[in-house]
Amino acid sequence: MAADSVALHRATANAPGATRALLLARLRRNRLAFVGGALAAALIALAVLAPLIAPFDPNALAPEQRLLPPSATHLFGTDDGGRDLLSRVIYGTRLSLLAAAVVLALAVTIGTAVGLVAGYRGGFVDEALMRLTDMFLAFPALVLAMGVSAALGASLFNAMIAIAVVWWPWYARLVRGQTMQLRGEAFVEAARASGADDRTILLRHILPNCSTPIIVQMSLDVGYAMLTTAGLSFIGLGAQPPTPEWGSMVAIGKDFILDQWWFATFPGLAILIAVMIFNLLGDGLQEALTPGLRRR
């Protein structure tokens, strides 16, 4: 009896791992996910290798070269401080990806923890945590992020925290739903019967089985997190000058749009492309990892 349940426990614990090969195969077959993944990898490479790729120091002020149109030397032209826009856009990739990573790491950690506890415990704990979540969801995301960011003081790091604060409830809901479904499953019952404590059950049995929707959601959210960060910087609540952040570059560049179109255009395009890449990846992953979706 005891031996049997241990075996069962192992098998279920390995369940996600066992299907991993299957998932990868499915992923490879999905063109959308594949293209998105490749482009996202390229973007990450651009960010990591920025110092090698960027032709100029993104912050080197050269006022006598201000507002030069795109040329062979400055492919994207220069900004109002004479800084090379191409280099600034490339370095901007770093900040945007970093911001997205920090936002999602924070949001997923908080959201998952809340969701797991709420979904697993149920009852009063669930009620309390979900009402708290609802409170956060009741505000329009950008408005709440603006408020938090303004209260903390404008900086890129504070903007990341602000966005994480408005982002975690989505993960809390997602994980709670999954957890409620999973907690009645046989393998969870079995684990409990074999003497596993709540912590073990949550972290080793339920969490791994929630990971697929979390990953899909995250890949979709990378783009939105980048967009929101840029949005906060655009209204002056994020990165501070002269940080090469896309949103703040567009904000400054927009005042020059009638004469120096390149100033706002290239950072704006960078935002557009980066967000599209991660949407592509997210959609692809969702399609590949959620078989039900494909049947539609």
Next chain:
Amino acid sequence: MEFTPTRRSGELAHGRRFTRRRLVGGMAALGAAAVAPGSLGRGPALAAPARQDGPNRIVVASGADAVTLDPHVSFDGQSPLLWRASYETLAKYKGDTLEIAPHLAERIDVSEDGLTYTFKMRPNVTFTDGEPLNAAAAKFSIERQIGVKQGIAYALEPVASMDTPDPMTLVITLSSFADGFLSVFSSLYSPYIISPKAIKDHAQGDDWAQDWLRENMVGTGPYVLEGYTKAQKAAFSRNPNYWQGWEGAHADQALVAYVTEPSSERLMLEKGQVDFAFFLPEDTVEGLVGTDGITVTDLPSFNQYYLALPCKSGPTADKKVRQAISHGFDYQSFIDNTMGGHAKLARGPLPSTFVGFDANLPQYTYDPAKAKQLLAEAGYPDGGFTIKYTYETGYAWKRPMGELFQANMKDLGIGVEIQELTPSAWADLLSNPETADHAYGIVWWPSLKTPYDYLFTLYATAAQGTAGYNWGYYSNPEFDDLIDRAWAEPDEAKRVALWNKAQQILVDDAPALFVFERNYRTPIRDDVEGFVFNGFYIETVDWYAVHKRS
């Protein structure tokens, strides 16, 4: 000290204070605008083409909304444009000069000792509610100005008594001499003359009708307010009984359009939908130079631009360090590049165009070697400290100034942390001595014709915190004493000597970098006539004088 200005500095010079904040809402409104044209401040009245056979109409585009219609209670930069349509002052600056000429008063006599001011009121002037203008009316408006304790009220503190020996004569007596006192009655912020009946009829308790006058105007001016939609537009039509009459060329209608985006404002000017574009950033103005149908004026102003340093704490509390920093900023690069050459290196705290300017003051120039030497003498041979620089959203020149400051200071081993804040957060941070230890860009232009206006407001100990704009918390008792004495000194030669001495101390103490003075550039449609620029009246027009060429 009785001189306590409460103006938001620089609100006027680049009063586009809310542009970016508005933009958030603007993005959402963009969709709505497609369905409801005119919802973004382009009312049907403004959609008219440039050339028209209809009424002679002057439209001024302003970057940000007026704060109040009450001319006695605000020091903001946008409201005077409206005040000047419906209200008038006892005196005026003549053309583009600093010379003060009578206006609602037909004669002004100042006694030998400068203590008695006699205003002989102009006869046959009526308010738009039919009340006659007389000495009692003028006196009542000045009393209201003093009573509301806002706006320019502080400058009337030397007033000891006001008498009306006959119905058309107002005699103001001062308790002590005050330099530039007459300019209280000619400046942009002034006790404009309001109908005494309107004030009495609408007063609630002792509020001097502040509630009512916030939204209503009853003056003697050439135009009457027809309609005002906040943040969209204000429309004025002719006052048929205006005392100067309507002979000659004058506009039939006077309109103000509020356009928060500089690019939209510029496009409206290019298309001829507006005749003046105010509060545009320098680069946007530059883009308009040479545009068909548009003239960009280029005339000396009284604006002085500073980069103030924290004088109270940190390494910059040492005047040697401040001198070093004053030698470490590349003024010429800023003037040539960011300002496009339309500026001039400042010499001391006053612009060269203004009274009290001292051409013999030493001038800081960009000299990194000297800066390093001074830093070494102060005990910071390799810099090794950080200064915070903060600026508020909406000021096109403050960010580039901070960025250049950052780059220049890096050469001296000094770090500069830049932070952008909303205008109110910026003012809160700096006006609180507990939180302020920042360098910041600031512009000043005078509300009174005296050096005291700049020197007290920006550098006196009594003007620290919320009492003025000395937000670097500079304090030198000798300087304070000199400017107080100069302000009250009736003898001109002695006064000038005292002003000069005070300025020398200021330059030596270097509480701020005296960065530049500049010409003011106002983009105007070619078919506008009658516009005269005066640095005291920036970002406003003399509505009676401007009109379209017919």
